Amino acid sequence: MADTKPQRRVFFRIWDSDVAASFRRSPVAIVSGVVALVIVLAALLAPWIAPTNPYDPSSLNLMDGFTPPMEPNAFTGNTYLMGTDNQGRDVFSTILYGARISLFVGVSAVLLAMALGISAGLVAGYRGGWVDAVLMRVADVQLSFPSILIALLIFGVARGIIPPTQREAMAIWVLIVAIGLSDWVQFARVVRGATMVEKGKEYVQAARVIGVSPLRILIRHILPNVMGPVLVIATISVALAIIAEATLSFLGVGVPPTQPSLGTLIRIGQQFLFSGEWWILLFPALTLLALALSVNMLGDWLRDALNPRLR
């Protein structure tokens, strides 16, 4: 019982905080939070929830292909909640597994972009001078290209470097690097601006006067104070990275077709729009929409909640 008290205290501290209070007052935030949580949990627990494993080709029966939702297949008699695709894969299971890949790629890419962007931003903002000039010009150049083009370029270069036999295994990592590298700039710019403001404040000067090393000042003193806007961008970036992954997979340069992500599923489903098999496209597209929209709304809400001027 002695243990639970501090835990309860932490819980109440979070519950009573300004951010939590604003969350409770915002119906949009609550709905988006619930939707995002349901999709994330479903994706994480896919191996236990999904009725079939769509990534195991040997478990598929081609004759199950094109089964409409909730109708028994004419040959096999199997019934599927959301029907099956052209290879006899259960669409519901494939969405769960596909969302897993989409989320993994999205979150990993943003973490990579964050790590790169925060480091570059802190150094540029704190050091100033030519370091700042070089880093920010690189950022400017990259900002002038659409990020999807940069991701395609990185993807193409990586395909050239990686030996053909490794390509399929490395596809997901290449995707993460491609999206991460195309996305670091906004983190760098925001962190650089905030760092320049913070480094002039008294607490930083005090730390400098008593001889704290620049690295320690950056990490212990400045970083915690610039994390607010970074969290907002990170949340919105996750939504954008999930869409970027879907776009790349839709273009056929993403994950292998035997391990579909949401974007690959939409690409497959799109072929059957005219022939009446609407479910192959509709359900993955709705899932992608719900996931991206809810994460984006959460980011929006977080921006408002963390903005002191709106309080």
Next chain:
Amino acid sequence: MTSLMKSAPRRMMVSALALSLFAGAAQAETLRWARVADALTLDPHSQNEGPTSTLLHHIYETLVRRDIDGSLKPRLATEWAIHADDPTIWVLKLREGVTFHDGSAFTAEDVVFSLDRVRHESSGFRALHSAVTGATAIDDYTVHIQMAGPSPLYVQNLTNFFIMDSGWAAANDVLVPQNFAAGEENFAVRNTNGTGSYKLVSRDPEVRTVLAAFDGHWAQTPPVTEIIYTPIAEAATRVAALLSGEVDVVQDVPVQDIARLQQTDGITVATGPENRNIFFSYDQVSPKLASANVEDNPFSHPEIREAMALALDRDAIQQVVMRGQSQPSAAPLPPFVNGWREDLNAYGAPDYDRANALVRGIYPDGFSVDLHCPNDRYLNDEAICQAFVGMLGRIGITANLISQSRSLHFPLIERWETDFYLLGWGVPTFDSAYVFNFLVHTREEGYGSFNGARYANAELDAQIESLATMTDLEARNALIAQIWDKVMEDRVFLNVHNQLLAYAVRDGINLPVHPENQPSMADVTFNN
């Protein structure tokens, strides 16, 4: 009508307007033609590949052409015969009064030059002319082709042999064909000078190619005066373009959309069998495979090849992947081709238990290997590969599917960089020798350029070479049957099916299905 009768001048004006409209329609008839892929190159002797040859047939011409019914018809050659005194010489009489697009005259020199060019080592058509030793122009309109021995069927090999202008080729430094697999470019890749019904107006590879009728063509001018050729790789986009009126002809109709298009007002779908079979093949010769996770070559074991054949469920692929639009067959040649036999065609139901036992007998844990597949060449090619990946998974073979565009896929086979692949093969000569020359003969001297199996059998090679010069057709057919028996016994190919073709056109346009999927827009007629 009565109101028009009232005033004669007005009536005249209206009829003049109608006349000018009608005349305009008759003069300029644009046909917008979409298919899955673009020509790989416009160099007429570089790539022996379906869409490339189909587009080139509009710009360049061949000596003879294949009619819809499969028979040979005169084109640039008016007569062809074996020399009366020497069975090793083919005598060709050429059409007089033919000019190239740039105005220069077509003569025997151009045929001699083109025959030399198509036999160059960078040519993709070399195996078709391997029995030729040389050609001479007897006069302006007579050519003698010297063969290594009697070659009674050689003229069948000329249906995709395009004639280039020797002067133009010399002036633009394109005396030898582009080496496509090496990534080479030359002037002829984007510029043309043929004798065909259409000349090239503009070309933006993979985007749009515009052809206009050539006024100086020797035959009557075709009803279609302008062709806008657009490759659209996405199946749904291609159909949407037809439904929305953006294009008039869609050549590679996705099988899933045939039923819907047939029910759509204003659109006609024509279907027919194509002279093309779709098969898997694998390296059964190398001691070790680059992409396999075992120490030897699994495909070198006859048991593994048998197991893969037992795992292939052709009927399921036909019903689900192809929606009935295919002819499942075990014979690695289409029924159009001389040498096809009912017994080669037959296949049994899949037997996963026996296949599994065969694989586990050699590899208790199974094995994995890469499977290369095109995704923009054949009907549902990627889906066929995916389906087979699933079937192989059930017998302990993990195939990692790598599907990519055909411009990346075909060089893998030509350069022996794939262990296991899908390929489709059409037979323009309608004879088994064509299949043997390209796919079975050991790779050497222009033979076996698509022999990705690395198959090498000296005894078969000698028999294949002798086919070109055999005059006794009965003995020749017996030898073809014998070669097929050996190829089937060694399981060089794992055939899936023969393709069925579907063309969808706007109502009022007549375009018959061509068995080689080489429709000519010059043959299009309009109903009014």
